[in-house]
Amino acid sequence: MFENADALLLARIQFAFTVSFHFIFPAFSIGLASYLAVLEALWLKTGKQLYQDLFKYWLKIFAIAFAMGVVSGIVMSYQFGTNWSVFSDKTGPILGPLMAYEVLTAFFLEAGFLGVMLFGMNRVGKGLHFFATFMVALGTFISAFWILSVNSWMQTPVGWSVSEAGQLLPEASWFDIVFNPSFPFRLVHTVIAAYLTTALVVGGVGAWHLLKDRTNQHARKMFSMAMWMAALVAPVQIFAGDMHGLNTLEHQPAKVMAMEGHYESHPDGAPLYLFGIPNDKEQRLDYAVGIPKLSSLILKHELDAPLAGLDTIADEDQPPVFPVFWAFRVMVGIGFLMLGLGAWSLFARFRKKLYDWSWLHRAAVVMGPSGFVAVIAGWITTEVGRQPWTVYGVLRTADSASPLDAPAVATSLIAFVIVYFAVFGVGTWYILRLMSHPPHLGEKGVKRTEKGPVRTAGITPGPTQNPGADPDVLPESREEATDGN
Amino acid sequence: MPFDPLSGSDEAERKPLWQRIGWMVLIWIVSVAVLGAVAYGLRLWLK
Numbered sequence: 001m002f003e004n005a006d007a008l009l010l011a012r013i014q015f016a017f018t019v020s021f022h023f024i025f026p027a028f029s030i031g032l033a034s035y036l037a038v039l040e041a042l043w044l045k046t047g048k049q050l051y052q053d054l055f056k057y058w059l060k061i062f063a064i065a066f067a068m069g070v071v072s073g074i075v076m077s078y079q080f081g082t083n084w085s086v087f088s089d090k091t092g093p094i095l096g097p098l099m100a101y102e103v104l105t106a107f108f109l110e111a112g113f114l115g116v117m118l119f120g121m122n123r124v125g126k127g128l129h130f131f132a133t134f135m136v137a138l139g140t141f142i143s144a145f146w147i148l149s150v151n152s153w154m155q156t157p158v159g160w161s162v163s164e165a166g167q168l169l170p171e172a173s174w175f176d177i178v179f180n181p182s183f184p185f186r187l188v189h190t191v192i193a194a195y196l197t198t199a200l201v202v203g204g205v206g207a208w209h210l211l212k213d214r215t216n217q218h219a220r221k222m223f224s225m226a227m228w229m230a231a232l233v234a235p236v237q238i239f240a241g242d243m244h245g246l247n248t249l250e251h252q253p254a255k256v257m258a259m260e261g262h263y264e265s266h267p268d269g270a271p272l273y274l275f276g277i278p279n280d281k282e283q284r285l286d287y288a289v290g291i292p293k294l295s296s297l298i299l300k301h302e303l304d305a306p307l308a309g310l311d312t313i314a315d316e317d318q319p320p321v322f323p324v325f326w327a328f329r330v331m332v333g334i335g336f337l338m339l340g341l342g343a344w345s346l347f348a349r350f351r352k353k354l355y356d357w358s359w360l361h362r363a364a365v366v367m368g369p370s371g372f373v374a375v376i377a378g379w380i381t382t383e384v385g386r387q388p389w390t391v392y393g394v395l396r397t398a399d400s401a402s403p404l405d406a407p408a409v410a411t412s413l414i415a416f417v418i419v420y421f422a423v424f425g426v427g428t429w430y431i432l433r434l435m436s437h438p439p440h441l442g443e444k445g446v447k448r449t450e451k452g453p454v455r456t457a458g459i460t461p462g463p464t465q466n467p468g469a470d471p472d473v474l475p476e477s478r479e480e481a482t483d484g485n
Numbered sequence: 486m487p488f489d490p491l492s493g494s495d496e497a498e499r500k501p502l503w504q505r506i507g508w509m510v511l512i513w514i515v516s517v518a519v520l521g522a523v524a525y526g527l528r529l530w531l532k
Contacts, residue, residue, distance in 0.1 A: 111519075113513065116512045122496060122497050123508035123512065
């Protein structure tokens with residue numbers, strides 16, 4: 001059936017499918033782990049039931065997202081051996097240790113302490129439990145550190161030499177390899193993206209429950225925290241993205257040419273194309289709509305600065321422009337929408353309408369999953385943009401694949417598609433189901449099925465009966481009833 | 486019974502520190518072992 005298919009193309013599709021599926025989960029869990037650490041710290045510091053409830057609410061969701069992230073990540077590691085054995089053989093002396101550190105982090109910091117976080121409170125107490133939560137948050141960051149170092153070295157390889165067997169060996173210090181030229185920019189941009197992705201999900205869930213009941217104190221608190229994050233971090237992310245772009249221009253100019261749609265060189269200032277249909281065959285941007293000289297201003301900080309185009313790059317070294325051009329625009333467009341949402345929330349906060357403006361809540365719900373779209377678009381930009389190389393300028397993608405026949409790769413690709421949609425589809429459905437339940441006072445666990453607000457015992461008003469209250473402050477009698485759990 | 490991940494902290498606080506650290510080490514080892522088993526299973530599936 002697949003005898004005439006291209007094994008290399010199938011292997012690339014398989015990697016793109018599995019890595020896109022995988023990254024959705026760490027993009028969420030990196031930020032959520034830190035959010036949980038903040039919630040638990042606030043609970044321990046203030047003793048407020050509200051923070052404990054939110055911690056429990058998001059812990060259930062984190063556990064599932066984390067499990068799916070780790071499992072899909074392990075498959076990625078194995079895939080280096082199955083479909084990309086030549087790449088693994090040639091780059092193993094450099095990338096092997098870095099990958100090993102990532103796996104060790106995932107096992108011994110993230111997974112190990114997740115068990116304590118989920119099941120250890122009644123055995124280890126509050127202090128050690130918070131230590132475990134902090135270790136999980138730290139582990140997700142260190143895990144991202146190592147995997148982004150690997151990816152960055154593939155984009156901007158330094159400190160290597162070629163052995164007689166054709167392997168890339170470490171030549172410079174490991175510090176130079178780990179902190180290769182694009183790594184600091186990619187680390188900052190990616191980790192901030194994960195925090196923003198999580199903030200938008202938390203904000204979207206909070207907004208969803210505010211639309212149903214704007215007096216829900218838990219929904220108010222999570223929406224407020226998420227909107228602070230969006231308002232403060234989205235501008236930082238746009239700045240970090242700009243810095244990352246300038247770094248890419250220095251080290252991978254062909255990628256930036258594809259992002260900008262610059263087939264032709266512009267000696268007197270290059271336009272910023274807002275729209276266009278890239279035509280690789282004719283080497284031109286059809287139906288282009290652009291602003292004159294703006295690209296030169298952004299990339300060189302000078303209106304008339306010359307910018308080289310893809311006409312200076314050999315045909316066999318050019319990336320496919322269409323996916324890079326459009327993925328970049330999707331990412332940037334969503335980034336500015338996040339900035340707009342954050343600014344809107346600040347205005348609403350200033351007007352004391354943060355919990356009252358339904359259109360703001362609707363916008364936050366719509367923007368809830370946008371972080372995932374943005375990070376996937378970002379990875380498409382950077383990964384397709386560095387084609388046709390796996391190790392930029394050193395090892396071509398076509399020379400990296402395992403010597404497999406197309407039917408073999410197609411079979412595993414079909415298996416991955418079926419298993420991923422089944423397993424991770426169920427997991428994602430369950431996460432959405434958990435999110436659809438409103439967070440409430442005395443949040444318990446995954447089996448709770450009560451509908452609507454939960455009343456505590458006695459005469460204390462429930463959250464819905466006290467709409468004007470500060471979401472930070474529970475009524476005194478309720479504090480007494482719920483503290484110290 | 487619903488699963489409450491933060492229940493029983495007061496009871497735990499009354500136990501000596503060495504016992505609580507011992508529990509943390511034990512749960513940590515079991516958690517790492519569980520992920521190891523999952524990883525090995527995936528390896529067998531992909532082999």
